[in-house]
Amino acid sequence: MEILEKVAYMKGLAEGLGLETKSKEGKLFTIMMDILDDMALELQDMRDRQGDLEDALDAVSEDLSDVESCLFEEEDGDEDSEGVYQTTCPNCEEDIFFDESILEDGAVKCPGCGKQLEFELDEPEADGESEEED
Numbered sequence: 001m002e003i004l005e006k007v008a009y010m011k012g013l014a015e016g017l018g019l020e021t022k023s024k025e026g027k028l029f030t031i032m033m034d035i036l037d038d039m040a041l042e043l044q045d046m047r048d049r050q051g052d053l054e055d056a057l058d059a060v061s062e063d064l065s066d067v068e069s070c071l072f073e074e075e076d077g078d079e080d081s082e083g084v085y086q087t088t089c090p091n092c093e094e095d096i097f098f099d100e101s102i103l104e105d106g107a108v109k110c111p112g113c114g115k116q117l118e119f120e121l122d123e124p125e126a127d128g129e130s131e132e133e134d
């Protein structure tokens, strides 16, 4: 049970007991319950604000890690970039970098000599229409 609920429960209980609020003891209890009520509200408020702060901190932390990954990517480019492939042109021995989308196309143009390089994919091709082609 939350503190606020407990305080509300206590107040209800006090009312049910028919606490004589005008007696000295009754006044004391009433004041104590008011203080507890205030404290519970204050605590709830602090928790809410702490939650907001944590959310804000998380957002900042995420932004920071984005910045960090950007910086490190610029420093050593091909280290942890996924989906980037490399091949060497058999014609001019230029290193060629390309990603998956080009791999799916099945061919890449060498930036060094302009030769169209076709990939030999391991996947067996079903259609054997023109196998002998130079």
Ligand SMILES: [Zn+2]
Pocket: 089, 090, 091, 092, 093, 094, 110, 111, 112, 113, 114, 115
């Ligand atoms: Zn080439």
